[in-house]
Amino acid sequence: MENIRVRNPRTGRFDYEFPVPENEVLAQRAGELRAAQRAWGARPVESRIEVLQRWKAELLARRVAVVDALATDTGRHLLAQAEFGGTVGAIDRWCAQAPSLVRGDEGRSQAQPTITFRTQLVPYPLVGVISPWNFPLTLSLIDAIPALLAGCAVLVKPSEVTPRFVAPVVEAIRAVPELAAVLDMIPGDGRTGAALVGLVDVVCFTGSVKTGQQVGRAAAEHFIPAFLELGGKDPVIVTESADLDLATDVVLRASVLATGQACQSLERVYVQDTVYDRFVGRLVEKASAVSINYPDLHQGVVGPLIFYAQADVIAGQIDDAVQRGARVLCGGLVEIHGGGGRWLRPTVVVDVDHTMKLMTDETFGPVMPVMKFRTVDEAVELANFGVFGLSAAVIAGTLEEAEAIAVRIDAGAVSLNDGSLTGVMHEAEKNSFKCSGLGGSRMGSAGLTRFFRKKALLRQTGQPATLGLFDESNAPR
Helix, strand or coil: CCEEEEECCCCCCEEEEEECCCHHHHHHHHHHHHHHHHHHHHCCHHHHHHHHHHHHHHHHHCHHHHHHHHHHHHCCCHHHHHHHHHHHHHHHHHHHHHHHHCCCCEEECCCCCCEEEEEEEEECCEEEEECCCCCHHHHHHCCHHHHHHHCCEEEEECCCCCCCCHHHHHHHHHCCHHHHCCEEECCCCHHHHHHHHCCCCEEEEECCHHHHHHHHHHHHHHCCCEEEECCCCEEEEECCCCCHHHHHHHHHHHHHHHHHCCCCCEEEEEEECCCHHHHHHHHHHHHHCCCECCCCCCCCCECCCCCCCHHHHHHHHHHHHHHCCCEEEECCCEEEECCCEEEECCEEEECCCCCCHHHHCCCCCCEEEEEEECCHHHHHHHHCCCCCCCEEEEECCCHHHHHHHHCCCCCCEEEECCCCHHHCCCCCCCCCCHHHEECCCCCCCHHHHCCEEEEEEEEECCCCCCHHHHCHHHCCC
């Protein structure tokens, strides 16, 4: 059995490995989960809630182990704690909402009043989840938790880049036998993900546009739904009326948090020309003061680049921009620490335009390319440029001004006078625009109800129609 070797992001060294699951083993586990789902789906939702609450207790009992493993996987500790807390909170949030979301509708036909209906919500038997490396715990379970409460079984394929957290989480799952029967996590590589698509009834994928398109094509071949949460190149528009201290604080945080390794990170900054120089000066001052979390994991803001090869992607984009006339005002050079870990300090780049990869391709790093605009119409055109439409931000003097601009932006969510609010706002449904995603919203009530197929039970309470009613002699003359 082939083993996958895993790098430590803080040292760059391979210090962990795990076996690639054989397709036969994966298929057997999928079959076991599917068989157990029948009983799970037949349970009252209150029973499923009770099981998930027991799982939450088991997770809490292993909090230190999970957080420590996540911190090793990602090279950051505070965000590992936040991931754990957010996952526990998600269990409680969905458990509170589930009872009101799993009830079918009832009604009557307006055209045929003797016909009434009841909607039966039928869960997909087996949900497949393919999750990425940037928020390993959060994105492994963000779809799994509501799917389980809907009555589905779930098989998760976490990223091979960050697999260490899986062991303590699986230990917590197996401590609750009813849950272990319908939930499992099996790390693997791209081959594992490809095999998974052919074994499940619906697939949830979070990752790049390129891989998401491959997952979508595979799902279509198997004639199953695909919920695709893909990449972004999120723009922010800063108008001349904006509070520049607030604006630079927001742009810095929303671009640099998690080392910029978040789908909703701001990656394009458009600033009105009348305040451009002042904005850039303040942003560079603040960005230059941000520290990395080396050598002490518990000190500093910016963690290492989790995926080793991403450093080369980012460096290539910066080099391309410089060759085309851009200037790097701070940061810009990948630093090697700990024997091989790769860090990039917050980087501000100016004199950029849309001929540069830095303004068109997803960067996934703490880089802030800043471009000026003259009019709001021009800003909207710039923000809507390209193939991405995940989310965006507008910072203006008032919320009313910001919203008037936001409604013209082609993105699934727009933060007003803040940035990257989709990372903390779970109640609002949203759908990605363009190549940034496909399928039902994972936020809001649809985050659970999308795991149901709706079956209509149509009841005739009167006399059924007879064929004689359709004799041509009955037609009006």
